[in-house]
Amino acid sequence: MSDVYIVGIDMLKFQKAGTAKSVQDLGARAALLALQDAGLKIQQMEALYCGNLYQAGAMVGQRILQEIGQTGIPVVNVANACATGATAFREGWMAIKAGVYDLVLAVGVEQMSAGLLGGGGGGKGIPKEGLLGSATMPAVFAEAGMEHARKYGTTFEQFAKVSVKNHHHSTMNPKAMYQIETPLEMVMNAEMIAYPNTKLMCSVNVDGAAAAVLASEKKARELGLMSRAVRVRASVMTSDPWQERDLVMPDVNTCTRIAAKKAYEMAGIGPEDLDLVELHDCFATAELLHYENLGLCGEGEAGRMIDTGATALGGKIPVNVSGGLLSKGHPLGATGIANIYEVATHLRGEAGKRQVPNARLGLTHVIGLGSACGIHVLEKVAA
Amino acid sequence: MASEPASRPLPVVDFLKIPENGEPYLEGSKCKACGSIYLGERTACSKCGTVGELETIRLANEGELYVYSIVHRSFPGVQVPYVSAVVDLKGGGTIKGNLIGVEPNPEKIKMGMPVRVVYKDALGRKDREGNSYLSYFFEPA
Numbered sequence: 001m002s003d004v005y006i007v008g009i010d011m012l013k014f015q016k017a018g019t020a021k022s023v024q025d026l027g028a029r030a031a032l033l034a035l036q037d038a039g040l041k042i043q044q045m046e047a048l049y050c051g052n053l054y055q056a057g058a059m060v061g062q063r064i065l066q067e068i069g070q071t072g073i074p075v076v077n078v079a080n081a082c083a084t085g086a087t088a089f090r091e092g093w094m095a096i097k098a099g100v101y102d103l104v105l106a107v108g109v110e111q112m113s114a115g116l117l118g119g120g121g122g123g124k125g126i127p128k129e130g131l132l133g134s135a136t137m138p139a140v141f142a143e144a145g146m147e148h149a150r151k152y153g154t155t156f157e158q159f160a161k162v163s164v165k166n167h168h169h170s171t172m173n174p175k176a177m178y179q180i181e182t183p184l185e186m187v188m189n190a191e192m193i194a195y196p197n198t199k200l201m202c203s204v205n206v207d208g209a210a211a212a213v214l215a216s217e218k219k220a221r222e223l224g225l226m227s228r229a230v231r232v233r234a235s236v237m238t239s240d241p242w243q244e245r246d247l248v249m250p251d252v253n254t255c256t257r258i259a260a261k262k263a264y265e266m267a268g269i270g271p272e273d274l275d276l277v278e279l280h281d282c283f284a285t286a287e288l289l290h291y292e293n294l295g296l297c298g299e300g301e302a303g304r305m306i307d308t309g310a311t312a313l314g315g316k317i318p319v320n321v322s323g324g325l326l327s328k329g330h331p332l333g334a335t336g337i338a339n340i341y342e343v344a345t346h347l348r349g350e351a352g353k354r355q356v357p358n359a360r361l362g363l364t365h366v367i368g369l370g371s372a373c374g375i376h377v378l379e380k381v382a383a
Numbered sequence: 384m385a386s387e388p389a390s391r392p393l394p395v396v397d398f399l400k401i402p403e404n405g406e407p408y409l410e411g412s413k414c415k416a417c418g419s420i421y422l423g424e425r426t427a428c429s430k431c432g433t434v435g436e437l438e439t440i441r442l443a444n445e446g447e448l449y450v451y452s453i454v455h456r457s458f459p460g461v462q463v464p465y466v467s468a469v470v471d472l473k474g475g476g477t478i479k480g481n482l483i484g485v486e487p488n489p490e491k492i493k494m495g496m497p498v499r500v501v502y503k504d505a506l507g508r509k510d511r512e513g514n515s516y517l518s519y520f521f522e523p524a
Contacts, residue, residue, distance in 0.1 A: 142452035
């Protein structure tokens with residue numbers, strides 16, 4: 001089976017939720033940027049994998065081609081909560097692995113609105129939000145963080161430090177939604193949304209899109225695109241395995257742990273070999289859980305890890321140097337390709353002020369609550 | 384002709400049972416093969432995959448607070464702050480609901496503390512037909 005390479009990748013600067021012209025316009029512009037990055041044309045793409053959540057029933061991939069080139073290729077539209085973009089990318093990876101295609105396009109795109117996600121109700125009878133606890137995302141991830149606090153004594157301040165770090169990182173990322181420093185007191189004193197997550201500890205709803213061109217090794221060489229190519233060393237997806245409380249309290253840990261183990265095996269590496277990680281910091285509480293889930297530190301050590309600065313740019317293993325979902329923004333269906341763009345940009349040595357020096361190996365991680373976990377390990381192609 | 388509201392409150396979820404004569408309770412299913420416990424009825428066990436071998440059980444009204452969040456921002460009409468709590472019931476089963484009878488302050492809420500399930504009106508919420516609902520809540524035991 002051929003190795004699979006990213007030969008073109010880009011993202012739009014994320015913008016305020018609800019300000020984009022249309023979902024197809026966002027997706028089309030990201031697709032054109034990725035094609036331009038590769039120096040290729042839509043006519044050369046053999047298939048399109050399109051990830052979008054809020055218009056999942058409305059043929060978003062086809063609408064993108066109606067903007068940039070109706071070439072008649074197969075289009076697969078996927079939806080997988082916040083793992084949607086990673087799922088689209090992975091479907092393209094699998095098709096090349098299987099030898100069906102040599103050159104495909106993957107797009108992740110989302111147009112959002114402001115406000116709380118989750119807990120909107122549905123079902124019969126009366127609304128349950130605030131009656132049977134909360135199903136809003138800030139509360140669900142607050143509870144996941146409190147589980148860590150219960151086990152290891154992790155503090156509100158330690159969770160808040162995640163936001164300080166990620167907001168600082170995004171001051172160096174012109175494509176992030178925000179470029180503002182948020183000192184610890186500012187994060188902790190921001191409006192409390194669902195304890196222990198304040199407003200600055202919740203990801204930002206934004207409009208955005210990202211796209212990638214994937215190629216087989218043969219095709220990448222034939223097109224002369226190996227010099228800036230990024231090798232996909234592992235692509236893994238899991239769903240939530242049975243856990244005692246999972247149906248009531250979604251477990252984002254076990255599916256991540258299994259995916260990470262498989263990804264490290266597939267790539268033939270360990271977490272200590274990574275130069276940077278983009279993980280799913282949908283809420284500040286979540287980031288600390290994933291330090292342990294991804295094996296970046298030992299069990300119960302995540303609080304100390306954020307205290308020591310090991311995951312800040314310049315630290316032992318920088319995490320979310322893009323600013324993460326907390327500050328770069330979280331356009332649900334685009335997130336899983338945008339974080340691949342971030343790691344690929346570092347591996348290419350093109351990340352500007354936030355560049356992780358000499359980055360050779362990086363990992364991306366997303367969680368779609370409900371649950372889906374997608375992990376990719378990416379490697380710089382040796383010159 | 385518009386339908387009249389039911390004379391008795393309706394259960395907020397299917398697994399809350401309101402007997403004609405007797406106290407309300409929570410109902411669960413237990414897999415005969417592996418012992419896993421679920422809220423309400425099930426076709427199959429999602430732990431071991433056994434189909435059709437689940438027995439109906441009555442869940443306990445006693446439990447312990449596993450984790451919580453204090454919710455300060457919600458949708459219009461939802462009174463805040465309130466405590467969203469995940470409770471492990473004695474004898475098995477995990478359930479989410481509002482923890483009441485405690486100050487919504489992290490200093491006052493202890494994970495692991497004993498709680499009991501209580502049954503009260505669903506905060507005055509009614510459906511379009513005007514029906515009242517009976518809900519469950521947790522209180523410190």
